[in-house]
Amino acid sequence: MLTYITRRILFLPVVLIGVSLMIFIAMSFLSPAQLVSAYIKSPEELKNQSISELIEKYGLDEPMWKRYVGWMKNVLRGDLGYSVSANMYVTEAIAKRFPATLELAFFAAIPVVLGGIWLGTVSAKNHNQPLDHASRIFAIVGWSLPDFVFGLIILLIFYGVLGWFPPGRLSVWADNVILSGNFVQYTGMHTIDSLLNGRFDIFLDALRHLIAPTITLAYLWWAYILRITRSSMLDVLNKDYVRTARAKGLTEKLVINRHVRRNAMIPVVTVVGSMILGLLSGVVIVETVFDYKGIGLLIAKGAQRMDYTLILGTSLFYGVMLVLANLVVDILYAVLDPRVRLE
């Protein structure tokens, strides 16, 4: 297994060069005047500066290969460049925004995965019975709802009407504390940092701000996990060894938990892996509606402004994440199914 992991990690630079080359090639179709739009947001900003001055200043008229080589040299020095849309260096932007997304993904993944698997199990166990239909309809409604609409409904109910779960990552008073200079931000994840700083009130406040986006994400993703779990469970339920287990006189609970669900989990692990990666690459709409300043919002803003420095930097970052996530999924396969051997 160690050889397999080493080989996959060694493969990483090839993936990253491929990703960056693809983006650069795509960019070569744009003229310098199009690329300069990253630096200018509206016609009014053109006062007292010409487009050609900006092109010259940022070297946008240089040949693409020359820019790629220059960019690669900087990357090797650990400099991913300056992002005009984030108004900071790309590495800094990732370092500042990713913890927020990681925190949200972590809190969202728990109900999404556990809830989805549970719903899928319930559906499969009650195949074609009212409970099966009800759980599927419940989840599919969530899957079909536009996230923007559902997010707004949640925000309106839980913040606008009830006033329970406000948008953002913290309340003003808590922001005041963490930005006072006396609060150490170890990880950028408020739930962890608050505990490390001994501020349980801030921990609770951070949790409070996570609930509404978590509910939204959970409801939107449940159908996805439910469907895979359910079909996989139904498949396994018809296997001979399950019939044998039942024939042996095992209780239904034991059959489901020990013989069916574990074997049905392999496809679920695959989709959970990609789902978590999806959550980690940012959930743009949910982050927008709940003003949750994560990396998804950052990338969306960068793409809108054609901020290629940011797009390149975050693509590299997610290239690494993708390779590592796939590696973890492969390892989990081996854990779940002893027949799988990683070589």
Next chain:
Amino acid sequence: MNAKARIALLLVLLLVGGAAAYVYLVPKGERKAEDDKTPKVTTDPKTYVHVTIGEPDTLDPAYAYDTASGEIIHQLYDSLFDYENGSLDKLIPLLAAEVPSVENGLISPDGKTIKVPIRKGVKFHNGGELTPEDVEYTIERAMISDPVGGPVWMFFEPLLGVQTMEQVIAMVGGPEDFTDINEVDPAIRRKAFDLIDAAVEVEGDYVVFHLANPYPPFLQILAKGGGWSSILDKEWMIENGDWDGQPDTWAKWFDPTKEEMTLYEKANGTGPFKLQAWDRSGGQIVLKRFDDYFRGPAQLETVFVKYIEEFNTRQLMLQSGDADSIYANNQYLDQLRGIPGVRIIEGLPQVTNTALMFNFTIPYEGNEDIVGSGKLDGKGIPSDFFADVNVRKAFAYAFDYERYLKEVANGAGKIATGVVPNTLPFSNKDGEWFTHDLEKAEQYFRQAFGGELWEKGFKLTLLYNSGNNARKTAAEILEYNIESINPKFQIDVQGMQWATYLAKMDAGSLPVFFMGWSMDFPDAHNFFDAYMRSTGALAGYCGQALIDLAKAEFDDLIAQAMQVSTEAERQAIYNELHKKAFDYAIAVPYIDPTDHRVMRDWVEGFVYCPAYSANYDFYSLSKKVD
């Protein structure tokens, strides 16, 4: 339900329970009132939360040229002068001890020397004391850095009669164009600096400005407004690695990128608030009251400026009392009316206008999608289509100004009457200007190209940058009216991605385009310069024929207006320029928009000044809470 499902449910319940425990267990005093979501909307009277869009570009006054940056810089720094109660009519001293005038002898009779006495006893946030040397350093530091596209031209033009540091270098015998300042001979660089140094001097308690020519709005440039004239602490700047004030070292600080500048994300001003944090990952800026502020401490202790792009979120924050004021586009105002506790102040006059601009020399190559055949054959337009004044006038008369004001701007503004907004002195209040008149439009179309245009017709694509719905509708109004005049006239309105639109602008390919101009300083010169001067900011997008026309007809008058000594003489010259703007129909401003503010009704002390970049002067604000 099995064990894992129970755990899942337990975790969800823990999340919800944790939040509920928070609401009920954490003492309200610790959470502070603005976090309280009980039905009664409450707020902390000492903390102000403004929620808006678009983060600042930078906090460096020498670089900042956008309103979002100006909003924050305004609170952190002071300038030499301010506007009395927000009125553009009267300047009052701020960091200056007195407003110079010819009458008090601080402005020389020829208008070229201005002495500004500097107030004593003013403290910077770090405890340093304001001196005249700080003022001299501030202006000179801005000029030697001169970031491309920044606001520093406003110092160069009055003081040295040029627009950029590159032009100063050319003035003293250096190259007219260079890519690296280090390529310029050090002796030339020294000479260039000497010119700057001589333009701003310290004489005892005074700072003396030596102007290249009289420049009536110079004091307005030095007044609180956009941020460029914010006074810095020389000693602190040097300690923090900025220019040391020496004549031979400045090249190192010339044309930096914004992130290289010392004040990009830190500040040490004399303003009523100190910068506590610019939390760029959280999209917010926190300001703390400066207790040693020379005009007395502000009533608010803490100000949060939060940047949230989604309007619905901003609205809910205002509604719940979490925000004291929010930015709301005109189109959302109806949604906010009638919300209990929310106040909307409308009709605030602005010094800005939006215009229909014409390209006098439209390129054909690569522009076929817009100009069609490139000929006057009914299937396109020729390159000189808008060089014919009749076409420009016909377009100007075809635009329905009333309808735009009513349906697009929702009545927020006034129909423009010239290139200078009506809020400024020397605007075209009594002169002739375009109105919606299809008969006149037809008359001019019939005269265009000797009658050939009327016979053959034309086909033209009007572009707007996608997402700008106001400009889309403006283009559609024009399309509807022009097509109704003659069936041979065809206009297509087409949205274009911003990047592509920008590339078209750069190539000078847009035959007609919409452009807004916001004042840099509240003076008519700023608008005549932008719209009518051959070197003005907008001329480059209107083709060589307009530049030639401007050189022949407008440039001298614009320059003369700055050199006359009386307002009557200036008025006479500006009347002539207004007439020429109308006769030549070089640009057609169609609205002088008004502004608005949306805030909770507990906010008191709001002062509006059209010259401020800042939407709010937090120093004047307080919150009245029962």
